[in-house]
Amino acid sequence: MFLEMEELENNLIVKLKGELDHHSSEDIRKKIDAYFSTSSTSNIVMDLNELTFMDSSGVGLIMGRYRSAQEKNGYLIIACDKERIVRILDMSGLLKIIKLYPNLDTAIRNI
Amino acid sequence: MFLEMEELENNLIVKLKGELDHHSSEDIRKKIDAYFSTSSTSNIVMDLNELTFMDSSGVGLIMGRYRSAQEKNGYLIIACDKERIVRILDMSGLLKIIKLYPNLDTAIRNI
Amino acid sequence: MDKNYMKLEFLSKSANESFARVVVAAFASQLDPTLEELSDIKTAVSEAVTNAIIHGYEYGEGVIIIEAFIVDNLINITIRDSGKGIKNIEEAMEPFYTSKPDLERSGMGFTVMETFMDSLVVESSEGKGTVVRMTKEIKNLSDEER
């Protein structure tokens, strides 16, 4: 599991690569929280297009970061066009409250 | 496990791809024997460069085909430069009786 | 593949979640599933194993047992823990129900298993442990259909 974080104006761009399960999400969560809590950004953009696996632990991770952004009066959006991952996000009701774009460029253009 | 066979003058060129273990060698043996026994070729050139795995079952397979070639007054040569496979061939004493070339081209030029 | 069987035991460590997925996927791949079918199986196994670790053993030491049977093109997977068990299975299986919202669980584990597998049966007894049984038929599509 790899994680890349980058600030772009008011947004923290978080790119996840590899397999996102309960094991890897613990570590990812700590790293995102450590960064985001001291960063001046208030929105989070999660790029899931390089994930090769995600189960419902990923849903928990995203929900949690959605709340962190809310606490800073920001919001969270997702970049993903992987059918299987979108299906799990949809099933979990996340897409009712979180905006989804097919890729990072489109997500950033629409922030 | 994939197998490609091709006749070149008096030689049957046998290319093995994938994992050569006891399971796959049973099938491979039958296919080579069926072809070679009805072919007019009398030598066998075994190209092992696309194997991703080989254990001592591969040694048995090669020894057996070496004997089939001998029965037709031919011989068997090997094309391989994969260190791990060469090591197993060497350990088994095969390289004392069978000629080894790094690749198929060199093997064919030296038949 | 006519018939095959395997049983895997391992410690309830979260590092073994991916190990369990690889093992079941390698076993199931004898049925020549599509990548999609293989991902379905991996996801369901991941959910059940994660539950055993988090809810069954509550991060404590324990052993998780996975059994898998292949009969023709059906795979039958059982995931078992000897942990705390589930009091109300019906409630537990409802979408969004989780007993550990503080751990950022989504309550979607059983729903994911149900969605990605053909059948799901959960048996549990408090203080004794939980057994999750799942089956999936592998369609054995021809190359053109894939």
Place this chain on the structure above:
Amino acid sequence: MDKNYMKLEFLSKSANESFARVVVAAFASQLDPTLEELSDIKTAVSEAVTNAIIHGYEYGEGVIIIEAFIVDNLINITIRDSGKGIKNIEEAMEPFYTSKPDLERSGMGFTVMETFMDSLVVESSEGKGTVVRMTKEIKNLSDEER
């Protein structure tokens, strides 16, 4: 990796040889071995499992059990069958010795296991079965040394 454990049981079918290799390799990969070390382990496991199928159960039905322990950067692998057993272990372990030359066995199985692993111990009792114990230390090379 501090400590980890797994146990795998499966039927003595030759299609399970590659399955057994994948499982042990996936478990061992938690130690972050080099590709070379991983291939060493796969090859040794393949030899022992093949022996259980061909010699232990003589192609009949039986169960093969693999256990693997990780302690620090040592992996300990045990492969067990309840097959016919070995009368003379010393003779069996000699290079080139095989009881099945007609099946194109090379008699190099044990030699390969010895070469690729750090230690090899074989226990067997006629009519009861055979246990092969192997260990290997994973060197944990830094990226530059790989």
